[in-house]
Amino acid sequence: MDLSKDYKVTVIEDAHTTASRPHIDAQTVIRHYNWLWGDMTPTKYKLAVKKAKDLLDFNK
Numbered sequence: 001m002d003l004s005k006d007y008k009v010t011v012i013e014d015a016h017t018t019a020s021r022p023h024i025d026a027q028t029v030i031r032h033y034n035w036l037w038g039d040m041t042p043t044k045y046k047l048a049v050k051k052a053k054d055l056l057d058f059n060k
Contacts (some may be wrong), residue, residue, distance in 0.1 A: 009047045011033075012055065018033075
C-alpha cells in the first residue's frame with residue numbers, strides 16, 4: 001500500500017487472510033490489521049475498512 005500518493009484505499013476486512021504464527025493466531029492478526037488500517041490517518045485520505053457485503057451488490 002502506498003499511502004504517500006494519497007490514493008483512496010479500501011481494505012476488505014473479511015477478504016484478506018494470514019496464517020497463524022507461533023505466538024499469535026490468524027484471527028488476532030486480522031483483527032489487529034483491520035483496526036490498524038481503520039484508525040490510520042497519515043494522509044489526506046483515510047483508509048476505508050469495509051465488509052465485502054457492503055461493497056458488493058449480490059442482487060445483480
